[in-house]
Amino acid sequence: MAKLNSRVGRRGFLATTAAAAVLAGTLGVPAFAAEPIRVAGIYTVPVEQQWVSRIHKAAMTAQTRGDIEYVYSENVSNTDYARVLREYAEAGNTLIIGEVFGAEQEAREVAADYPEIAFLMGSSFKEDAALPNFAVFDNYIQDASYLSGIIAGSMSKSGNIGMVGGFPIPEVNRLMHAFMAGATEMNPDIKFQVSFIGSWFDPPKAKETAFAMIENGTDMLYAERFGVSDAAKEKGVLAIGNVIDTQSEYPETVVASAIWNFEPTLDKAIAEVQSGTFKAADYGVYSFMKEGGTVLAPLGTFEGKVPQAALDLVNKRQAEIMSGDFVVDVNDTEPSSS
Template identity: 30%
Template sequence: MLIKRRTFLKAGAAAGTLPLLGRTAAADEFKAGYVYVGPIGDFGYSYQHDQGRLAAEKALGVKSTYVEKVPEGADAERVIRSLADDGHKIIFTTSFGFMDATLKVARDYPDVYFEHATGYKRADNMATYNIRFYEGRYIQGIIAGMMSKAGVVGYIGSIPIPEVIMGMNAFILGMRSINPNAKIKQVFINSWYDPGKEADAAKALLDQGADIVAQHTDSPAPLQVAAERGLKGFGQASDMIKFAPNAQLTSSIDQWDNYYIDRTKAAMDGTWKTGDTWGGLKSGMLKMANYANMPDNVRKAAIETEQGIRDGKIVIFKGPINAQDGSAKVAAGQTLNDGDIAGMNWLAEGVEGDLPK
């Protein structure tokens, strides 16, 4: 059963500031910890988090530790607890499956600050943060709608949680705004990072008639498969164009730098507060890579769509929107709020294949 990824706090309604051992921490005494689900060499999601860690180190002069390739289970609690025991005063855990482990350790270490990416559970010393990845998927859908000759995109999903589902739905909404008959053929690989499975999934989807590849998985493998076949695709989390210079159309780039700098600084000076942050193009937490390997009119449409989302003139989840079976999910003129988007557990019309149970 799918569960809501987060609930939302109104601005200013978060719990009060926690003192950091009663004083401001000096940079050379302060340690920050980071826990990654994948390797920093994935050149995708975990790589971008590590770029944010390095930015915070450079900006603030703090020491930091990262642990990569941590499974989403009992190992996560062990790693998080070890970082807390070792004197790290703020710990960033960067995958949805780390949520309960982070909360459990946070309760045992009230003088340590915890930040969990993509989750929805919080405490006085545990905040949540994420990026509106779906905004980038909508732009990709616009591009695909204009460039796919078959009208079919192969989309590789990771884990069937709302964060991934909303991106898939945003993609098809963008694509169908150009081509009302467009389709997504999707497959979930039940992993965030598995280059072998990602490549096999891309090959299977292309064999089924897709002529563009999209992904919510973390390696460049699907994009490289597209390149091998002379087709196009989209990168994920970082700019992957160096892996497929003639194939990448664009990539959604996660920008964690400023968040990690600001939150670490707040922990150091005693102004840290719990709460929820969900930023996108407007906030700068999401960027789009250069629009490449496409005609000028497609590039122009992508740039205009990006600006429209940033300005609020384009609202992605605005009705009418139907589910796969044609039933109405969002009525004409209505707009999904953040809570509805964050709890999305249905696929939109035009997306083929069931959600894994």
């Protein structure tokens, strides 16, 4: 059963209604200039889950600024998603945000019924001009994933890296491919074990999958899911984090992490809402490193332990990414073991 929560916090967003935008233009005043925007978040996983937690962090920042008022529901099943969407639409929220990877068609049908409400949804698909109030986003953090792969390639002594993901959908696939490309650039002989657990939040299953990879020779794990770093810690191997930085919890295990900063995406939406120009668009670009949407976490406890050759390559590639001289490939196809 979905959990509804009106506390300030676990993610948020905002948007404007078409009617309000027209009215603002007519009166010659900016839309929503004074009052916070009412935002509802709908999530299929607990808000502690990596991906969703980053949206929550950005929403909390926006709420602290006074830009939004925020309510949310977590653990909403895909079969119940449309119903909860409609409830929040009827409740007077001006923007609804969430992730519709398993409920794409249903979510778009609801959005079509409420053209005065803005929808910004994590999605594997693109925006549709025929549905002008439905925008999409995703965590395009392949830039930092590539850099973390360089570090992983330099730290693996066995040349065998295990990768545990949730589902082989574009948002996961592209990060894995970028990581693999970085590791291979550092060590062309690297081999990969790739597996998907069929869940966004099943730490025990992810942990067991990682154990199997360690038994099969890996000494470095790509922790796309919770549970992988626990296995690495127990078996004394290393791990690379994804989306969030968990090194404080695994100081001898997590070497580096590709961090997703949702603030640029959210701030862009805030600006569009306040100006009355929110429309169907792909917000994915605001997750790129050049936009501040992704960074490589500090090495922290692994400072001085990563080979200098890897650090030099990371610095070189990062500068080239920022200047546009190096572009990390966005490969959404399902990766496989080598």
